[in-house]
Each structure stands twice: as structure tokens, then as C-alpha cells.
Amino acid sequence: MPLANPPAPQLTRTRAAVDATNLLRAYGSGEAQVVALRNVSVQFASGAFTAIMGPSGSGKSTLMHCLAGLDTVDRGSVRIGDTEITGLNDKALTRLRRDKIGFIFQQFNLLPTLTAEENILLPASIAGAKADPAWIGRVIATLDLADRLTHKPTELSGGQQQRVACARALATRPEVVFADEPTGNLDTRSSGEVLRFLRRSVDDFGQTIVMVTHDPSAAAHADRVVFLADGQIVEDLHRPTADSVIDTMRGFENRVPLAGEGR
């Protein structure tokens, strides 16, 4: 199997939802300096589901945070849709996150004081806008959450909580959804549900999703897997399967010794 497939033709024609060029991000200074991203350039096509993989400490979260405007880069530029985000102030970044980006974290996604439905509508509420009821209804139906809407997060299982988080991320039809190990805390069945939903939202709704994961079978749900090691992109795999992902990981683990364990 070739290490890097040529990009699929239909994906190259689509405009990139996220475009990062020459990202450099270093923490600390002098001796203790850790370079988390070394000259990373990557595009995420609109309407595609991309997984980011790599050993612990390889810079996956850092990359995602920089792409989402949560962290600032030392050099390079990031574009979300039509917006160049490097250099934006806190206010503009906050608006951008609110209107153009959806987030799914590993845990602590939901506000315990709000019901599931209120949590789903949270971004719209924060924006003081009215969510599109037809769209929300469709998302809720797809996630099979209709009979859980009035429940508080404490009354939901971990899988249900993550499904609510997914619904919330999609509620504003963002340009891109970033998910950092969304299934990291879930059992196989619950992760399956969440991953199938993410897949469907790409297929049915044309959503763009970027997901960080450690799990090869999770990555197999994606259209493409980008591999990071020591702050650099080392592989770019299209149409992955669990086996091809595992093979790829073995491949570069052999080539690049597990350096950059900064933790």
C-alpha cells in the first residue's frame, strides 16, 4: 500500500474549509523550549471528515487549537472559510468561534444547569439568535435525542452526553466542527453511535469535520487521516480503513522513534 494516496479528484475541486500554512508554535523559551508545531501546512476540504492521529505529545491538540482560534501561532496563517484568523482580536475570535466553528471536547461539554435541549441551543442563545427549528429538529432526530431533551446532563449517560455535544456543535451549521478525542471516554458501542453520526452529518448535511483521535477504528470512519509526529505532518492517508491506519502507524513508528514526548 502506498504511503500517500493521491487526493481523490472530487475532494480537490471543493474549496478548503480550513487552510493552514506554515504554522509554527513553540512553548517556553531557551533550553526548555518545546516546539509543538513545526511548519505545518494543511488544508481541510469542505464537506469532508478528516481525522488527525499521532503519538501523544505530537501536537494534535495544539494544531486543532491553533486552527480554531483558541491558541495563537508564532508564525504562519490560518483561514477559516473566507476569514483569515491570525491577527484577529479576542472579540473577533470569539465571534468566529461562535458563528463559524463547532466544538466537541472529550468531556465537560455540557452545562449542568441546562437541559439537553438548552445545551444544544447554547451557541444560538449566546449569540442571541434564533436557531432554525427545522434544522435543529433534523439534528435531534438523527441523533435519536428526542426523548432526552428535557433531561439534565447528570441524568444522561456518557454516550448520550457526547451525542448532545455533537448536536450542539452542529446546531449553528458551522463552517467546521473540531472534535478532540470525542470518543476518548466512551465504550465501543457509544463511540460507534457518535462516529456514525459524525459520518452521517458529513454525508447527509455536507458538514466539515476535523477530529483528533487515538483509535484506528474511529479514524476509519473518516475520509482522510493526517498523521502528526513531533510537530510535523508525516503521513496523509485517504479513504482509510482500520487496517490501513494501523499499518501506517506501524510504518512511521518504526521510522520516527517516539520523540517529542513533552509531557
Added chain:
Amino acid sequence: MLRATLKGMAARKARLILTSIAVVLGSAFIAAALVLTASIQATVDDLNGDAYAGADVIVQPVEPENRGDRLVRDGVSAETLAAIEANDDVASVSTTVTWMVNALGDDGKIVGGFAPTMAVNWGDESVERELREGRGPETAGEVAVSARFVTESGLGLGDTVEAYSLATDQTAYEIVGVFGYSGDRDSLSGATELAFTTAEAQRLVFDGEDVYTTVAVTGADGVSGDELLAALEPAVGDEAEALTWQAYVDDLNAETAEATSLIGYFLLGFGLIAVFVSVFLIANTFSIVIAGRLKEIAMMRAVGASRGQIIRSVLAEAGLLGAVASVVGAGLGVAAGAGLTSLVGNSFLDTASTSVAVPAAAPVAAVAVGLVVTVLSALLPAVRASKTPPVEAMREAVKADKPITGVTVTGLLVTLVGATGIVLGLTETFDGDKANLAAAAVGAGIVFVGVALLTAWLSKPVVALLGAVWSWSFAGRLGRLNASRNPRRTAVTAAALMIGVTLVTATATLLTSVKASLAEQFESSIKAELFITGPVTSSVPATFDPALMDDIRDADGVAAAVELYYDLAQVDGTEQYVNATTDLAGGIELFGGEVLQGTVADLEEGQTVVNEWSANELGIGVGDTVTMTFSRGSEAHEFTITGILADNEDTDGWYVDPSYAAEFYTPKPTTALVDVADGADVDEVTAEVESILADEPAVSVQNHEEYLAQVTVFFDYAVIAIQLLLALAMIVAVIGVVNTLVLSVLERTRELGMLRAIGMTRGQTTRMVTVESVTIALFGALLGIGTGLLLGWIVQQALVPSGIEEFAVPTALIAAYLGAAVLVGLLAAIAPAVRASKVDILGAISYE
């Protein structure tokens, strides 16, 4: 364990500092109160010790109990003085003639308010007076005045001052000298003095009798105080009493000690209230800190720490905090007490130097209270922490709040116990005033604890109701939800705020009710529109010339006018209020009284009228005779009862013909009522009557509102004073709000990070925290107002038999407190809101 405790404390510095401020303030207040009390006592003792310095024996008249409110003075007679002077053991004698007078300043108004104006004889040696200008008085028309009198009256050397006493008419004196006191003081404890010749002083004080207020005797060489006392006993006889100088000073000290210790208890009481409030704050802080450490504690339990060890580690933390904070508090308190003493000394006592006394009790009590309160407050959270099951360490999910049913039931029971205490205290079930007062006070304290427990249950509906106000803003809605998400925490925080507000509201409600009851009685009974009276602060009762009554009666628009003379006389050997008026029937009419039997018209000499209750007390009726001896009178007069009045607070007492007023302690009328004719303009009549009274500076013309306002002015002062004293408790409560919010924000860092990540702006975050803060503050204020109104109502109901029949709500004060609560909420939110809006998003959302 101790090392772990210390490390833990170091990591939570900010929280500990906030918590310790509460302990520091409480301890400091207690220490300051004790030091201030002791120092004022020491300073006053020093002043007392200056009185008659050098004399060996002091001779004073024997005071009959309660004669005319002690306004009519007895003196040591000239014969006794002569007998003392004739004694061989006596080296020298000095005499003092002194009592209160009224003097008019350059504005024609009576000089002085709360501090009295005293007349004294220039020869008096009780204190050292130092002439600053001019000379002493040599004739009856001359006076030397104290430096303080000069500043207060606006008069000076060469000016003429008008002065009068109860015994004399207004007289003009020429100021021939100005004096100060040893140590370059302008006054003695703020009082002003006018020094006359001895004869003139006797005219003012004793109506011209040749008697003396005090005779100070110095013994010949080699004669001790006790020997001199023994030698003088026969000369003094029954008319006066002699005592050694030391005994005299001891008496003075004991008298002032009573007043200062009362102030001390008062201050201490408010200090303890502040300490009580800090209990809530400390307990809450420890609860929250422990809640945030549940995982850590569970982990320690899992690796083998016993429950006792967990409790001890929390208590050790509390003990350390309490020790440091209370020592700091004691130090600050002692310093503050010393500082306040010189402030009080300089501004009120006008002393050249103040003595600062630091009783051992001050630091000891402050440290003990601070330490004990801190450790006790932490006990409950510590025990709760120790109950954490080790499995908690492995659990992930956010825990739902424990049910609060148990707390609510307990709260209800505790509230009832406290209320019972208050009712028992108010209905004087126990022996002695102190026991009853203690029962009521402890009951009130218990009610606070009970209501505080109930607040958790109350917080849901009330906070939801308050939240409706913010529902327009999503951030506001989140803030409201945060305020109600941990009912116990919100409840305890609000309860701390509640205490101060409750006390103020209860006091204000009661005083407003008293005012309303007075006003109601007034409006319903008194038919006269205008009152002629003097200020309540006047040291000598204000009087006016009765001859002016005819002018007033003749004035346009005056339907009737009645003047009243007043005395506290002996009636058949009992002390009774006796009034005199030229027009009794008119007076009864204007005061809304009612005649039950006989007649009140044309009261002649030797006839009297009395209310039913007083007549029954003496077992007499119409036609019976009684004897009366008036304040200034020496002989008893016989009176026949011609009429009985229905009981009515405004007309109760005895009535006689004004010809007896010469023997009253105020030989001139003190009050008059003016009935304005129907259709006449009240303002015009007021102006007319005022012009008639232009030469009577002591009295003024007032309508109902003005009169009531003047009578009840002390109530307003009382509310202000209580508010000032409660300021400390309120400050502690506000620190509590800040503390709770800071801790909650810390606890919710992750949540805040998530909210910020998905697009919540800094402004919205700030608004969210602010709404939570304002909601808690308003909740506390509402609770306080509610509880205060309830307490006020209970006390008012208990006082209905005493005539407090109206229940009135101090609306302005309540509105002010609600406004203040909003302000407090806003202020308390500043630090936590800034903290929340600056949450490091990345730090918050990255998992450990």
C-alpha cells in the same frame, strides 16, 4: 498530615486571605471594644480624680429620692457651712454652687445640644479654671464664661449674654472674663460653663437661698481624711452627708463606670454579631474548598487515611487560619481601640491627654473568640468531608445536589425554638430583665440559624422569581441558574447578609410602628393643631411667660389656647404627675379627654381632678380629699376631688389651679396647645403665634408632624447608630459574597472555558457572574427584610398593651436596602467576574 495541610494552605492563599479577613475583623472589633471601654474609663477616672483635688472631705446635701426629676436642687445650708468652718481640724473650706442653666447665643437660640450648660460660682475650686481674658465676676450682673461657651455661643468678652434658670427670669449679664481649664482645655467633657458671683449663682440655682451644692473641706496639718470626717459628722448632722475625698471620687468613678460598661456591652454585642456572621462565611468557605477537594480526600481515604485524620487535617487548617487571623485581629483591635480613645477623648471629653488601658481580657478574648469560631465553623464541613467514600476517587460524573429535606425540617424546628425564646423573653417569663433580654437575644440568634437553614429551601422559588428580572439576557439567565444550582451555598452566603439587614429592618419597623402609633393617637385624640414646646435636647425644660397666653387667645384665627404647667409631686405620700392649667375644661377638650364623674370646669384653689386609674390606685373618689407637696414647696396642701377623668394617656394625671405652679419645679408653663379656628389658615395662625412668642427663645410653634418628628427624633438617631454598628457585620457578609463567587468561579473553570470556547464573549461572562452576585445579594436582602419585618411585627404585637397598636413598615429604608443590595452585588462581582472573563480557555479545556 500537617505537612500536607500546610502545603494545601499555601496553594489556596487567596481564599484563605479572604476568609481570614472575616476573622480578623471580628476579633479586632472585640479587642477594640474592650480597649475603648477600659481606656475611656481610665481617662474619666483621671478626670474624676482632678475634682476637688487637695480636699479631704466633701459635704453634699442628702438627696431625697426622685424629687422633680432632680431638677430642684437641695443644698448644704449656711449654718452647716458655718459649723464646718468653726471646727478646729479644718484648715480651709471651698464652696460650689452649680446646676444647669439656659443661655442664649448670638443667634438668640439656646446654646448647646446634648452637652449641658452649667452655672457655677466663680469661687468654686472643684476644678482648676484658668483665666484667659479679663477677670472674674464681681457684681451680680457680671459673668465669666468658658472658652467652649465662646465658640458655641458666638459671644465674647464685653458682650452681653442672656441667661435664665427655672428659678429666674431671663437676665442680661456682661461677659467680663473668659477662662479655660488646666492642661489648656476649653471645656470639661464638652460642657459649657458660666461663672457668676456666689450670690448670683445661688439665685439661679437655689432661687436665692443661701445654700451650697458642695462644700469641700481641707483638714489642718496632721489631720487625716478619716479623722476630719469623724470630726465633721456632728457639724453636718442629718441635713447633709460628709464623705472622704477618696470615697467621693470612688462614687464618681462607680457612676461613670456604669455608663462606660453599658457602652462596652453595647459595642461588644455588635462585635459578637459580626463574629456570628463570620461563622457563616468561614463554614461556607471550608465547605466549598472541601467540595473542590473531594477527589483528593477520597484518594487519601482510598490509600488508608482514617476519617479522624481527615477531620483533623481540616481542623488543623482552620486552627492555623484562626490563630493567625485572630492574633492579627487582636493586634489591630488594640491599636484601633487606642486610636478611638484619643478620638473620643479629644472630641467628646475634651481632655488634654487620654489614658490608654489595655486589659488582658482584650487580646485574650479576641484571640479566643477568633480561634474557637474558626475551628467550630470548620467542624461541620470537616465531618462531612470525612464521610466521603473512597470510591468517590474513581467516580467521574458531576454529582447531583444532596436532598435538602433534612436541612429544611431542621431549619423549621430551629426557627420555632428561636421564636419561642423571643416570645418567652418578650413576655417576661423569666426572672429578671437580664434573663429575659438574654432569652430574646439568644432566641433571635437561633432564629437566624433556623432561617439560614430554611434559606436553602427558600432559595429555589425566590431566586427563580428574582431571575425573572434577568430573563431578557441569556447570560443573565445562566447567572440565575448558577445562583440556584447549589442551594446550600447560596443560602449560607445570603443568610450572612440577611442578619444585618434583619436587625436593621426589625429595629426600624418597631420604631416606625411606635411613631405611627403615636401619630395615630395624636390624630385621633388631639384636636389642637399647634403645639408650643421646647426642644427635647434642652438641658433645662423650656418654659415661657404665661402672660403671653392671653395674646395668643386674642390672636386672629385662634379658637382656643391652653397652657400646661407640670410637676412631679407627692400625693398622699406617693409620687404622681400633677398638671396645672387655667382652662382645664378646654384642655381636656383639646387633648380629647373625657370626664367620667363630677365637674372639671372652674377648678378653684383646693380642688383637684384626676383620672380614674390613679384615683382607684389611691382608693379615692369624688368628694374625697388628698394632700399634695410640690417639688419646690415645703408644706402640704389639701385638695378635694371634684372630678374624675376617663383613662387616656394624653390626659392622665392630677390637675390643680395654676396658683400652685410657683411651687412646681417649672413655675412657668412648659407646653401649650393652640386650636386653630375652622376656616382659618393654619400657616397664618402659626406665623402670628410665632410673632407673639418672638421673645421666648426656648419654645417654638409646631404642627402635628413637626411635633411628632421632634418627639421621635431619637428613633431616627437610633436607626442610624444601629446601622453604623452593623456596618462591620455587613462588611463581613459582603466579603462572604465575594468569597463564594470567587470559589464558585474557580470550581467552574472548565465550564467557563467551554463556554468561552464555543463563543461566549468576555462581556457575557462578566454579566453572568454579576447576575449571580446581585441575585445572591438581593436574596439576602429580601430574606433580611422579610425576617426583620416578622421580628418587628412580633415585638410590636407584644407591645400592643403598651400602646404600640399600629404596625408600620419603613418603606424608604427597605427600598434603600434593596438598592444597596444591588450595589453590593455589583461590587462583590467585580473581582470574581474579572477572574471569570479572563479564564484561560486552553488551560480550562485541556484535561489532566
